[in-house]
Amino acid sequence: MIVIKGAAAALALVLLTAAPAHAAVNNPPTISDVKLYDQNACAAQDAPTVIPGAGSVYLSAEVSDPDTYSPQARFAIWPVDHPDQRQVVVGSVSGYSGPARKEWRPSDFAHGTVLAFQAQATDGTNDTAWSAPCFMRVDAVAPARGPVVSSAEYPADGSFHNGVGKPGTFRFDAEGDPDVVAYVWRSSSTPQTVLPAPTPGAPVTIEYTPTRDGIISLYVTALDAAKNRSPETSYTFAVREIRPAIALDVAGVGLPSTLRLSTGATTVTSFGYRVGDAAEIRVPAVAEGTNQVAAEVPLTVTAKGAVTLTARSFEGDAPLSQATKTFTVSDAPRVTSDDLFWPGTGGVAGRESTLTLTPRNADVATYRFTAGSEPARDVPAGPDGTAVVRWTPPTPGTVAVTVTSLTTAGTVSDETHVNATVLDPRPTIGVDNAGSWPPADGIGRPLAITLHSPAPGIASYSYHFNDGPELTVPFDGGGASITVIPDHAGANTIRARTHFSDGTTSAERTLTFQVSDAPTITSPDYPEGTEAGAPGIAGTFTFHPAQPDVQSYTYSYEYGDDQTVDAAPDGTATIVITPDSEGWKTLRVTSHTADDTASDPREYNFTVATGASITDKARQ
Template identity: 35%
Template sequence: MGAGLVVITGPASAARQSTAARINWAYTDASQPHTSFFRSEDDRAPVGKSVDTAGQEHEFRSYVTYDLTSYRGQRIISAGFTAGESAVVNCAKPAPVELWVTDPVSETTTWQNPPVERTRVGTVVMGGERECPDRYHQFDAVSAVRAAVEAGQNQITLGLRIADGAESSGELGRRLSLSALTVVSNTPPAVPTELATFGTPCAGPDDAPWYGGSPRLSARFDDAEGSQERLRPTFAWWPVADPAARQEVTQTAQPPGVIRHQVPSDPPLAEGLWAWAARSQDSDAVSDWSPTCYFNVDRHVPAAPVVTSDDYPADNTPHGGPGIVGTFRIDPAGSTDVVRYRWSLSGVGMAEVPAPSMGAGTTIQVAPVTYGTSILEVQSYDRAGNPSRTTLYEFRVRDTAPEVTVEEGGVDLPSRVTMRPGVAGVTEYRYRIGDGPEVTVLAAPDGTASTEVTFRALGATDLVVASYTAAGLVGTRTVSLRVTDAPRVTSDRQEGSYHLGLVGEPTVFTLSPGRPGVVRYEYQVDDSLPFESVPADGTGAATVTWTPTEAWYYRMVVRSVGTDGTVSEVRYLNLQVRDTRPYVSSFVYDPPDSPQGGVGVSSVFWLYSEPGGVTEFVVRLNGGAEITVPASNGNYAEIELAPDRVGANVLTVRARYGDGTLSPAREWTFLVAG
């Protein structure tokens, strides 16, 4: 290769720059042809002809050996050999200095026994019009170093000399300092590992997994030097029957790690055996291809399975009962590559069951949870994951489940469970709470039973009750509960989910504990006000009396506090408060706090009662005579009046009900303009 000045730049992101270790050096002198100067203490490299201070002529060549073992397996990007002038005979004379690859030097290296020159690396002209002495001359040695590394050599020896035809000139000699062999190299990324197809480890052609569509390929991509440089993964896939149809996709650079690639589904992959592989690339080098992995593509959909049952035949006749297990036979209907079945039943959930062998049928055992019509849905899946059409197996279930009611008492307090038979002849019930033990309760002669149970924890739980006759299980019912330790609250004005209060009339609430150890209750009717507290009595109960002053829909919040200071969950109560005093509005004198109209200026006044059953309204203006007005629709009337004074006027209104009683009076004050 030709020579010239080479600038060694900083390494690329994947490359590293290093200085090769110098392991041997030597020079030879024509004036002492049989003398070895191997590993001389003066490690400067003399070249060419010069005269020493004693007048003795010398003619030199120099050699240096570098260790290349650290570059094994690496790609050599650049290499520069640097030599600086420390002494020059005549700077005015240009000296062609050559760099050669030679055989190694040793203790036997002499002018008479020099190492063989193998390849001329290049020539650098020193002196002449160049700066002289120049401490930085560089040879481009990349081809020489790369060839040595690729040949597996552990070292390289470089020789320096004046070019043939000029070596004998007495004006070209100089001493060089051997600065460095600087190498920029890069280890190619590691071959991808941990290859998998949809998570299934890399497989050979004989045990290749099956897929019904386009698989997702994945592999681990790492840089061999352990750096965190981003890598560009390449995935390739091809049909084994047609390798020429190979496709490759190179993704954008990503951090090292497991990287996935979804094979495009458009166009769909042809059915049959496919192969794939991966390789990695950094900014300077490409890894070898990974081992080849295989997968099969099969898009053929299996037949819908056939479902039969002797316990619950599809004959439109009720059989069995809730909780009574039935056996169902599932047949693949001739599909020979079915490997699993998926089934679901309302109230029971969904499950999968493997085929005993590929293409074989199976049985499942499942108990319906409700009476009436049930539908068992079943699908077959082949080894490629292709699902069949869903088979709907419809059957009917007898109504045999017991009736169960629960009066829930809270946490760690008794709750009452009442059970009634769904069929005649029930002799006992067996119940369990969640995953707890089964408890047996004997039935009365009429088949009923009642027992106390204790729920030990807050939150959702299931109470499962099974009824038995002498012949065995006849039905099961599951009651889903949410157990709370919030206080139980009743009132003397409770109607369904509401407590109906009246303005000015007290409502008494009775608070009962939802857990042991309650010492007080905290309650709140208006969330803008702090909680109020009331102590519990010896039984853990308390009462709260509340008298509303305004009609409104309220939400009361009640909680309990235990001996250890813990607070229970809260109980919310809906309070609807009505005002039995009639409501008043006016066409002219509304709003009432703003002076309107005038003395003698009449207006229609509308009267309305929220409780119905009103026969008439009794009206008095400014304490005058009572006026009765018949009610319409049991709660409404109109009256026209004219105020008799400027400023505040008071209209007093009461409602008379069908039994003759009167409501409390509403005093409606309005202002009259002067």
């Protein structure tokens, strides 16, 4: 046996004594500032916070826990007279501390119910004690009537009153309804504004200044303490336009222009105007009829660029209204033409047009004129500063015209850019049914041709069809219509010219188009496009070639199987068809040459008339 004595025994005792286990520390959370978040209130029971019955509230509390992330707050809510109806909802904190909020709706509780709520923080292990309760009262009834709105300056009587820029006072009145504590108003151009009533049910007055004329509406509702809204009142009134209208006929830089000021406010006796920051100049207003007064003032602008004019109207010495307008003054010359620019119909290629150049600067000596890609040319100005340019556009289309002016001192103006419309005197040629599918054209089948030119002063058109003689047709106001009958398939040609009232003639336009080589079909018994015959009555149908050297035809009746028939020496072939029913019928035919070249197909449509069939007649 081993015996340990003295210091060694003491050390052994220490080593053999078991160390206690480490205990984890979990600090409890804390809770404070329990309230209704939006109202920022924790009210007493004798003065509970009023909340809307149809809306929602946010229950809020400050929660903190140093060692638990996202602690929670439990919110308990119950009617004060029914604690047995207690309900609990939970809100969480983002982080270790901060507000815990929970949206809650009181819609299950009747109007007038007083509710208590309190909060408790929890970290999942430790809970705080419940806070002292806060109180709220459910208000589920909004004010019954919208507020009465009135204005002395802008009555809602359908007539125009006061004027743009003139303030008016507007009274919102809940007529003593003790439930109303505030008003909300807006207009189409004004955001919503809340105005508290000085005492419950008391009226409020606002000042509103219309910024435009015409019909304006204010929309007003009343609020109770729970922010329940009354029905909305729409107050509509009409505002006179009393601002002076400003018009400036800008002649150019350094040239006399005319400033015109006018208003429909016939009580105006004078106008004041100023250019930029210059001093205001007063001028008398003159009546123009019974509904307007105006003033016209000579005004010379000395530099190009933006010019701001401010005008005021006065009744005696009292200013009535004000308007501001900015104009752009340019020294680019004015370019006009009777035909090249709207509202003219357009110039005509190959025919001379004239353009008038008018200065927008003082002391203009020369103009520089450029049309399209043509070289620029200088045109001297006359004594009055204007010039006339004679120009013959070579081709039709839209041509860019650029003009500048040069003064005697060599100052070059801004450029004027305009687009000249140049019309083609040659007629356009349109061919009806050319290229249609299945083909509607062909040898011996009339084709409608239209001739048209937008150029003015047309008397007639002339044309050649293939190698035929030149024929003339009168202009009918919209062009001319002619009919030609092709005598061969393939390429056919129309050549046409326009003849003008002044005796001139346009160049010739040529159009080559293709005529189908589909065979033509005739029938004396069932003519194309008509109603004839009857069920059981046979009809003969003759195929006429458009191709040379036709040897055979394939055909189908009513989209049945293809049948083949040989052509006679003259290229024609005849078949017999006996319809077995009435109504619309289709015969489709293709010709074939000796080398089996197939033509376009031809569709021949006819209608079998309603009537007793041959079999029925025999039975009778």
